[in-house]
Amino acid sequence: MEKDYSQLYSQRAREMKASEIRELLKLTQMTDIISFAGGLPSPDAFPIDIVNNICQELIVKDGKLALQYAATEGVTKLREVLADRMNRQGMDITHRNVLVTTGAQQGLDLIGKTFLDPGDIVVLGAPTYLGGTNAFAAYMAKMESIPLDENGMNPDVLDEKLHHLHRHGKNPKLLYVVPTFQNPSGVTMPENRRRQLLEIAYNYDLLVVEDNPYSELRYEGDNIPSIMSLDTEEKVIYLGTCSKILAPGLRVAWTVAPKPILNKLVITKQSTDLCSSTFCQYVAYEYIAQGYLDKHIEVIKALYKKKRDIMLASLEKYFPEGTTWTKPLGGMFLWVTLPEYIDTGQMVERAIENKVAYVIGSAFHADRNGINTMRLNFTYSSDEFIEEGIKRLADTIKAEIEAHEKRTRESPYKPDKDGIITGV
Ligand SMILES: Cc1ncc(COP(=O)(O)O)c(C=O)c1O
Structure with a gap:
């Protein structure tokens, strides 16, 4: 059994929690999941040859x-x-x-x-x-x-x-x-x-x-x-x-x-x-x-714009009614809002079973609100995987919606015309 040091930790350290994103990232790196979770730039964009040359010259010139x-x-x-x-x-x-x-x-x-x-x-x-x-x-x-x-x-x-x-x-x-x-x-x-x-x-x-x-x-x-x-x-x-x-x-x-x-x-x-x-x-x-x-920024902008466009087009194509998302003019992320009854924290397990990952929206709320929201990164996945990942995510969401509708149909408590449940 691991030794417990917790009584030695400062109050501050005791209150610190592992970042949900880092924990999720570990999971997505271990498996064959299409991950929209991390905030990672595309590794294809790294200027490896130029940095290599700079390092070599640097060591000789200014080591x-x-x-x-x-x-x-x-x-x-x-x-x-x-x-x-x-x-x-x-x-x-x-x-x-x-x-x-x-x-x-x-x-x-x-x-x-x-x-x-x-x-x-x-x-x-x-x-x-x-x-x-x-x-x-x-x-x-x-x-x-x-x-x-x-x-x-x-x-x-x-x-x-x-x-x-x-x-x-x-x-x-x-x-x-x-x-x-x-x-x-x-x-x-x-x-x-x-x-x-x-x-x-x-x-x-x-x-x-x-x-x-x-x-x-x-x-x-x-x-x-x-x-x-x-x-x-x-x-x-x-x-x-x-x-x-x-x-x-x-x-x-x-x-x-x-x-x-x-x-x-x-x-x-x-x-x-x-x-x-x-x-x-x-x-x-x-x-x-x-x-x-400056030249590199132009290159990655072209790369990321294409990825953003693929993600936006895929969302339009596959995501069900009742879902909305932001349409960012730049950056690396967009934000999806699902129907209020869907808890993205609970859904994430099903998403991972379907081999796609996102970050739950409540992680970004200091007040822990936003349970029906999620963050999607569009810069890390390859172009081909973005559409497939969004399709998998859409299937996951559709299954949640269907399960909710089934529950509502089978429930003896029906909402009246104002959406209020009064019981039978
Ligand atoms: C808004 C914001 N601030 C700070 C950081 C941390 O950046 P750095 O890699 O420079 O530590 C990030 C990284 O994702 C970020 O999105």
Whole structure:
């Protein structure tokens, strides 16, 4: 029997749960399932030959630097090219506003570690990125959810919620948003909402955490300015990453923040990992500075747009009446809503028996709502498997609907004309 160490764990560790996505991913990797579950880029898109050449040249040319510790802030020339990219996307920063992190996930953790005491409140969307919620929950923060609509977070609902919290003496510290091609829903906040959201953040003295891994993966429509680029009061912390536009295995990402906050985050990071991998930072620098990244993004956009289109067409073709889904203009995910009586958490076993996987929607709700929803990733599976996977999923859903209809037919309790069950 395994020894039990639980009485030694901190309260914080005792409250942490294994990520449902990671658990599910393990399962999908072990079997012959078509998986729409992970948030993985297509491995076919990794620029293996170019990265190979860069690594070889790097070791010969700059090996003594690339294998050494780096400054906690990151390798200066990487910070400079990142600042330059951000400025081309409408920001006004220097490399001194940029902290290189080990994945954007570390940026979220550092923000939690720097700002959150137990019981502090973070306001976020429902649904929202599970890794964000987990990072803040690790510092024992309390989550307040704002339901999203097809345009992301609704500023009026946010305003009402903050008003309500303030009336009860609660002052949230952070507002966490993934405004562009959101993980998990794929929806995007239009510019007017971003401006309104900033006004609200100013009124309530909230820091906005803008998590933005997907905005460069736009397949149609016009770019929308980041929230940080619209900010006039230094109230935004921004997270970017190479994970979805180059390769997650490099673990190179960046946090942009006003200088006082950045300096504090650097101190926080020092006790976390001293610095992010110097070698990977050099690889990312060379990849960007030699002009490969922009070209690569064009290649993956074409690849992913095709996959998105195949998934949308397959949903249209196979999914039964009563189901709806978002139609994202970019990113890696779409969001499906099933009839209210279907619990996707219970259905997932049947889906896996039918050799297809998704992530249950409630995993992305801090309030555990959304039980009839699911997230589908369209970038990982090969083109041929997307249609087959959607067909299998549609069959799984149809079986749930039929079972529900049978139960209703056989039940002695019939709903009346208003749908109310009064008994026999
Ligand atoms: C919204 C969001 N933030 C952060 C991350 C983590 O990214 P990274 O690989 O840079 O840690 C992800 C990954 O899926 C994400 O979707």
